[in-house]
Amino acid sequence: KNQVEQSPQSLIILEGKNCTLQCNYTVSPFSNLRWYKQDTGRGPVSLTIMTFSENTKSNGRYTATLDADTKQSSLHITASQLSDSASYICVVSDGFQKLVFGTGTRLLVSP
């Protein structure tokens, strides 16, 4: 069954600290993996999209990694800011018909 699992479910960190969110998937075939940020009351916004051949991709303070062999991805947030408080969603595509969504990690950055 195609699944995307994210951990932790929720996370609280202090402003300025780093954190890493995890995503494991079983989607096959694999085309690409995306990370989205969803602020409360808003639609998701794309942070990164990585294909099979890409191991890492950065977008400002956000760095995503991909290990297609172990089917794992991580999203690392550096020097967190209060505005990073949001849900982070991992989405895996098979390139044809399916986008499989994780349920997200809810991050709270505390002052």
Place this chain on the structure above:
Amino acid sequence: GAGVSQSPSNKVTEKGKDVELRCDPISGHTALYWYRQRLGQGLEFLIYFQGNSAPDKSGLPSDRFSAERTGESVSTLTIQRTQQEDSAVYLCASSPDRATTDTQYFGPGTRLTVL
């Protein structure tokens, strides 16, 4: 340029009434998705339009749900005889081509509350 827009932003209705939600995708985007997101839950796929192909309706939860899209422009999601469990945020997303290979751009959503 303009992003994906949805209307209304909020809709409160009584159980049993019909509602119609609207999505205006980014101009030129051929792919359009509808999702449902219940409070504290992940995104649930509802329906997918790709150009002039027959839509993928496999995510629609019941025959009370239907959606239409005129060409590559506006889409409407209709929920008939609404139930309380239909309360959720309904999100629309569009992509330049196939959503499975292109980035999706999401609208702000319509928050539906069924009393």
